[in-house]
């Protein structure tokens with residue numbers, strides 16, 4: 001079976017046999033009316049594709065003909081995922097319902113991520129939409145489970161529920177009033193909002209292809225809709241993300257793109273499979289939080305923005321100093337003043353800071369610490385240390401007076 005096709009997906013899909021594909025994911029042009037261009041990190045390759053349309057109707061027709069073909073080649077148990085954003089979401093939802101039927105619209109998946117951009121006079125766009133349709137009502141769907149959220153009440157997990165006389169959900173009780181344990185739990189069924197990081201510019205898997213999607217996003221789509229050995233099609237495959245994800249998960253795949261560069265790039269990605277793991281997904285959000293609770297408590301009340309993902313800095317002052325950021329760190333219990341100051345100094349220099357503040361929580365232990373001299377780091381005592389030192393000093397003076 002041929003895996004990569006160069007050409008208009010409408011024509012190529014017409015040549016594919018009906019009812020042969022298990023799942024289609026498509027990430028078509030988004031109706032941005034732009035030419036998308038980008039270069040690979042080493043600048044040796046330059047990629048681009050057009051997303052220019054005369055009007056919404058032209059775009060809707062373009063998609064309509066392609067979705068009709070997509071439906072024809074899907075198996076009756078097949079599903080389709082249409083990736084878009086706010087620009088064409090409403091159009092694709094209507095066109096999708098026209099082709100697959102309102103009843104076969106299953107979900108609108110929100111792919112949510114953090115991305116900082118200076119959205120001039122609007123909210124920063126931090127999500128895209130994936131419209132999920134089935135071909136028939138007997139579609140393949142693999143339920144997957146996620147962890148409970150930190151706010152889930154443990155009783156909700158451990159205790160069985162039943163209904164009272166008013167049909168209100170209550171915790172079930174034995175006749176003697178004792179609680180009834182719930183059946184084994186697998187976790188929470190996957191919801192329709194997926195937090196998956198956007199590919200950062202340094203990610204190993206980034207190819208330089210404009211609008212490249214993360215493999216982790218496709219992993220999830222493939223997991224819920226296919227089994228090993230199933231056939232996945234991406235008619236607008238771009239850099240080949242879907243194909244790489246499918247291959248890594250033991251699925252068969254077909255990719256189509258009208259750009260020869262995209263097909264060549266997909267080919268090379270399929271030869272050497274590279275995937276970027278996400279610390280956010282594997283270790284959880286807490287893995288980014290390096291400022292501990294005590295440190296944050298000491299900083300509360302200051303006009304600062306706490307920062308995570310930086311081993312040397314706990315927060316940045318909201319005011320700049322000499323047009324540069326002002327980093328702050330709190331000395332940890334297990335760290336000497338010297339160690340804390342060195343970490344802060346190195347991190348602050350990297351950020352181009354002219355001044356940084358270290359909040360000392362313990363007295364300097366030795367001469368090196370007392371003599372710590374850094375042009376950037378200013379050491380100030382925490383209120384607890386300041387009060388403690390003041391009392392100690394008064395106490396020593398009193399003792400001296402008594403003995404003198």
Ligand SMILES: C[S@@+](CC[C@H](N)C(=O)[O-])C[C@H]1O[C@@H](n2cnc3c(N)ncnc32)[C@H](O)[C@@H]1O
Pocket residue numbers: 007008009010027028029030049209210211212213214235236237238239240241242256257258259262
């Ligand atoms: C949004 S990009 C896909 C990006 C891809 N998901 C990735 O992760 O790299 C859209 C792709 O559709 C391709 N394309 C546009 N019109 C097409 C058509 N009629 N048939 C096939 N591919 C087309 C473009 O060349 C571009 O690569």
